[in-house]
Amino acid sequence: MTTLTEGFRRYVAENGLFTHDDRILLTVSGGVDSMVMLSLFTAAGYDVGVAHCNFQLRGAESEEDEVLVEREAAKYGVPFYNRRFDTAAEMERTGESMEMTARRLRYAWFDSLSREHGYTTVAVAHHADDSIETFFINLLRGTGLRGLTGISAQREGVVRPLMFASRKEILEYAVAHRIPFREDSSNRSTKYLRNKIRLGLIPRIREINPKFTELMRRNLSRLADAQRFIDRGIERIRQDAVTTRDGIDTIRIDRIGADFPLGFVIYELLSTAYGFKGDVIDALCRALAKESAGRRFYSREYTATVDRGTILVARTSADDLCQTAVPEGALRTYCGNSVLYFERRDIDTIRDFGVPEHIAQVDADKLRWPLTLRRWREGDWFVPYGMTGRKKVSDYLTDRKIPLPEKQRQFVLLSGEEIVWLVGRRIDDRYRLTSETENVLRITKEII
Incomplete structure (x- = not known):
């Protein structure tokens, strides 16, 4: 049976996540996942630092998390960085959800720390169960295939080296190695969708199939392979159907093969490169079918205009009212x-x-x-x-x-x-x- 330590080393090597020449910033909350990640990295001899975010949302719990992480970083002899955020005030200012506010704040800080101290990689302690929960969240909210592939092992300088392990395996490692950790009380609250899935839906599925976690790991791997295959195919279609001139991309519908599912191809072309959302693309496809020339649709940074069998895409100009x-x-x-x-x-x-x-x-x-x-x-x-x-x-x-x-x-x-x-x-x-x-x-x- 593969130990967590062996699994960690194998997963890092197979996915080329980092090497011993990298300086790696570990994001450590004090929970069992990130505390185990800290143990694995230091045992393997990597050059690491520890970043802890105190979002000041759980009173004394937040303070105790901070104390634990600082103490463990000192025990391992690695640099410790701490940042306290006024998260509630930021939520009030921007109108973002708590989850989105915390994500934006912490990743901006991680980027700043990496530049200041020369870290080449940021490591986050997501694991296989997190990826499975993300699958169900996206499924319930509505998504394309990409949203059903779970959480990727690495993206844009962020690596997730525990994606091979289940929550159960991580907890067993922590107990066996006497690794201290803290339990976030909000993890038991069912007001969050993720917790409803974690505490309600998945245990019911496991009653039906005790090997559910391993089964889903294989399913997510297949879905990720399918998405990579689709990406290659879409790039070939893009080369044939999309031309660029004077800052405007023109998608020629007549150059998309008649045997391809048109709505799906348009979704892939518009969502990945330009950030258009599913229901906006659905409305655009309806306008395209009705030959509604001149109708405009917006993503965060781009405008798509339907025009006689083509879709014109350009960055939204500052004087566009986006009506x-x-x-x-x-x-x-x-x-x-x-x-x-x-x-x-x-x-x-x-x-x-x-x-x-x-x-x-x-x-x-x-x-x-x-x-x-x-x-x-x-x-x-x-x-x-x-x-x-x-x-x-x-x-x-x-x-x-x-x-x-x-x-x-x-x-x-x-x-x-x-x-x-x-x-x-x-x-x-x-x-x-x-x-x-x-x-x-x-x-x-x-x-x-």
Whole structure:
């Protein structure tokens, strides 16, 4: 039977993750996975440093995690770096979820540490069970094949050298080698989708098939192989069907073989190279089928235009209003580097009228559909919530000292010609909830 130590060395070698010439920054939270990773690296003689993030979200628990990791780094005689983040304030400022905020903060810091101290690789302690959980998360949220391949062993300078091991194997190693670790109490909370899958769904599946983890490891490997095969095929199609001139990529539909599934090919062409999302691509394909020339669709950085059997893709210009229609009944729409989620509610279900800026609650019965989402333009005005007079959007943003790049990316949501929401900042007072409101449209902005 292969030990965890042997499995670690074999996995690193087979996947070419790093060598003893590399300086490796280990991201160590204090949990069992990262503490075992620290043990494996030091036992193998790698040149490592330890980075610990204290997100200050769990009170005394966060402080105790920090103390443990610092003590263990000292015991192993390796450099220790610690950073405390005001995560709650950052979430309030950006409107991001806790998970996305923590991810952005920590990886930006890891990049900074690597540049400052000469680390060539960042190691994260994800393991096989994490990859399986990610498969189910993406499956439930809706994804292409790429989203079903789990977590990759390495990407953009980040390696995951424990992907060969299960959570059970890692825990057994920690117990056998008396490696101290701490259990994050949030791992037991079922309010998070990952934990619902980990604590609810997967144990039920294991009752049916006790070898589920090993089976899924093989399945994910096959899916990853299939995606690599598809990637090669898509690149060949791209060479035949896509031409570039003056900064515009033109996708010629007639150069995509008739025996290929057209929607799937367009999805692969647009999602990987330009960052378009699935439902945006679905809408584009419908417009293509109807020969709706001139319709435009947006990803975070690109605009795709349907034009007589072709799709024209170019970087979105600064003066493009990125205007899209939001039909009644829409569940979400993309908004620059964000996504807006729409939820209809009865006024009796609203418990909190004071919501953060990344959420808007407006009187749904006052809206005229479809709504319009676009970047603001000169001359736009609205009545900021709590005020009685009109204010130009440009003046409002200037008064709030919004940086110019952020100001240029500001979106507005309109009902007819009236601004309903200066997205992510302030609703219009004319659409506020009142004692006469019966139906509420709740809109949440989330950074992607």
